[in-house]
Amino acid sequence: MKRLRISRCASQLLAHQPAPRRLSCPCAPALQRHTTPHNHRIQSRFQSTLVIPNELGREELLVEELDGTTDSTSTPQAEQRESPSPLPSAAQRSAKLYALRSRLSLRQGFPLETLARTLVHPSADPDPAFNNASLSILGSNLLGYYTTEHLLCNYPRLPMSVVFAAQFAYIGPKALATIASEWGIEAAAAPGAEVDPGLLQFKRLRSGDSVPEVLRRQVPWNWNVTTTNRILKSDAFGSSSAPPSPHELSGIPVPIEEAAQSFVQALIGALHLHLGSPLVKRFFRDHFLSRHLDLSTLFDFRTPTRDLSRLCAREGFEAPVARLISETGRLSRHPVFVVGVYSGKDKLGEGAGSSLDEARIRAAAAALKGWYLYRPLEVTVPSSTEGALDTSAWKPNMIDCGEVIV
Amino acid sequence: MSTRSPLIRLATKPLHPPTLPLTQTRHESTTRRHRKLLFLPGAPSYTPSTATPTLIFNPPSSAPNIYHTPSKFLPATDKRRLLYASALTRSTATALRTASPSTASPGTPLTTPSHPPPKPSAPLPDPVRAPYEKKYHVSAADVEEMRRLRAANPRVWTRVRLAERFGCSQFFVGMVAKNEGVAEKRRMEDEKVRVGWGRRRREAREDRGRRREGWGRDA
Structure with missing residues (x-):
């Protein structure tokens, strides 16, 4: 069911004004320099509407003139009622956003309005122009691309299941939620226009409620879930069921992990749009690849001896022979044997x-x-030569013939 | 078959302390020869061949690093092959230059990585299990015969007997001539025994299975 927008009700009450539209672009005030920062604790301010045609000439913009001289207590309440999430204009007044931008070492040119928008989960604000759904789709694709190319180029022989596990460890929902908490992202108790835009805005699951149906449902990608099928059809983690689209989550309560994950993805998407891919790649290297992951713990061999003999037969090595390098306490309760596998010498x-x-x-x-x-x-990862016409720096990567299949 | 009671058998058994190794230890006949036998050379980095100060590298023994790819697994174009080959040449030269006793050869308890590397002529350690060649000698007719015997009398022609007769492994017999009825019956018997187990024995079994799974998972 589509929820009735409260803004419509508010505009009906304020009949003397044309229906006020919110800014279509969150960074418009920052670019147009119509707003001046002021102390947000002083609630008294005067609002008037000014119709400015934008580039397309279709949208009316509500521009606030802030001078703080006259008082009007009813207007902020109307503003609060009409928006389920903080207005973009509030971003300039948020100390948390300034702090977050500095903590992440982002440039001063990165607009705070966009940073505030990445913190709005679709469950808090169903309007796709104001939540982070589109940015998080872009960001999750970028994260998947950079992680996959890093893994496949640096470890060309990894089995596919290990690649999937490593992807999940680097950019899975749990990892992204951990990264968000390490960045100091705090969640708002409830989303709303009056909340500080530096807080993560999402509709919380009430205590004792179960996870919503959209997140719980297990839609299989296909009836035959093979590894090839996972590579072709599934997501970056090789999951056997399709994750919900961010737009599907609008208005329904979600766990904090889901909201924090969408924030990190949306931040990557926003960085890509504002700063370009070289800086995003540096950001990715600093914040994601710098996390230590021991790939050797992701393996789970059931029949390692058989796999190894198949591998040696495939590669043309001599058959592997296990040899006892040293031993101690053979007849004791705690013997230790050190065995080496030799192929030839x-x-x-x-x-x-x-x-x-x-x-x-x-x-x-x-x-x-x-x-x-x-x-x-x-x-040389493929994305390092993106957009460059000179391909002399490119060195072809090794491509292995694949894992051992017994 | 002995008719004596177990107590008498125990009394007449030669008394071996069960903790002592059964292998015989042989010493040299003179003290000098024995001391010479047990002499261990210093680590090569402690005994440099040049008078100039060199780096001393004598790490404690530890498990090899997983990320250190063996040279056999490196692709032909990898530069590390040359590095490994040059290191091998140098270590072989060192090994041939210094004398090391047989007690410190690989496969003995006294061998350590800090010792000079083994000479190229030194034998490899003994295999854990006797190496065997796969013969692939069982023909289609043999397989048919195996299936017929197994189906005719599964109590007599068990996997073990069939493997002995045809000279193949029990695993192979299980692959080509599996008797579902016998397997199911055996599983039921095992299950019946398992029901009678107490908590300690059951948990010990489960722990053993869990540790077995860890063999292929841990580093």
């Missing part, structure tokens, strides 16, 4: 265990990890 991996089988299997798993975690020395 070369050692492929080494493992220690309290039984010969354990050490052998661990050594095979270590050898497989040594194969899969190969990292080339010179890597």
Whole structure:
């Protein structure tokens, strides 16, 4: 059901004025310099409307003239009633937004209005011109692109399931929510026009309520969920069900993780629009790739010895042989065996265990990890040559023939 | 078959402390030879060949780094192959220059990474299990025969007996001539035994399975 906009009711009450429209672009006041910063604690101000045709000549803009001389207590209330989220003009008065911009080392040219807009989740404001849905779609695609190219170029032999797990660890919902909390993002108790725009605006789940149906539903991508299908059809994490579109979440209560995730994605999208891709890539490197992820813990081999023999047969190496490098306490309660897997005279991996089988299997798993975690020395990610006509700096990346399939 | 009671058998058994290794330890016949045998050379970085000060690199023994790709796994174009090859040449030269006792050869408890690397002629450590060649000798007729025997009398022609007769592994017999009825019956018997287990035994089994899964997962 579509919710009736309160702004319509308010405009009916204020019959003497033409229907006031909010600014179509959140950064318009900053660009037009019609507003001057003032102390927001002084509620007394005078509002008048001024009709300015914008570039398209279709929209009327409501421009506030602020001088703080005359008092009008009813107008701010009407303004509060008409908007479910803070007005873009309030961004210039928010100390939290200034602090956040400085904390993230963004340029002074990055408009605070856009930063405020990235903090508005569709559940708080269903209007797509004022929430962060569009920016978060752009940002999630950019994040997926940069993470995937980093993983695939730096670790060309990673199995697909490990790539998916690594993507989830870098830019999954939990990781993005953690990043947002590390940036010091605080959530508003409830969204509204009177709330500080530096707070994360979303409609909270009430205590004891279950997660909404849109987030819970499991729509399979296809009936045959294979790895190939996941690569082609699924999202960056290879999930077996489709995530909800940000526009679907408008007006329904969501968990804080969902809102924080959309903020981080929207911030990346906004940075891309305002600062361009080189700075976004630097931002991505500083805030996302700098997070330590031990890829070797993402593997889960069921039959490492069989996989390793298949690998050696495929690559034309001699068949792997497990050899006992050293041992201690064979007849004691806590023996330790150190076993190496050799192919010919070369050692492929080494493992220690309290039984010969354990050490052998661990050594095979270590050898497989040594194969899969190969990292080339010179890597040129595709996005580094974006927009450049000179392709002399480009070096082709290694493409592996794929993981071992038994 | 012995008719003696277990107590008598225990008394007549040679008394071996169960914690002692069964392998025999042989010492040299003279003290000098024995001391010479046990002499361990210093780490190569402690005994530099030049008089100028050099870097001392003598790390404690630890598990190898996973991210250190073995040279066999490097692509042919990788520059690290050359580096590894030059390091191998240098270490082989060092190994041939210094004498190391047989007690410190690889496969013995006294070997450490700080010792000179093994000579190229040194044997590799012993295999954990005897290496075998796959023969691929079972023909289609053999497989049919195996299936027939297994279906005719599964109690007599078990996986073990079939594997012995045809010279293949039990796993292979299970692949080509699996008897679902026997497997199901065996599973029921095991389940019946498992029901009688107490909490400690059940949890110990579950823990063992959990640790087994960790073998392929941990670093």
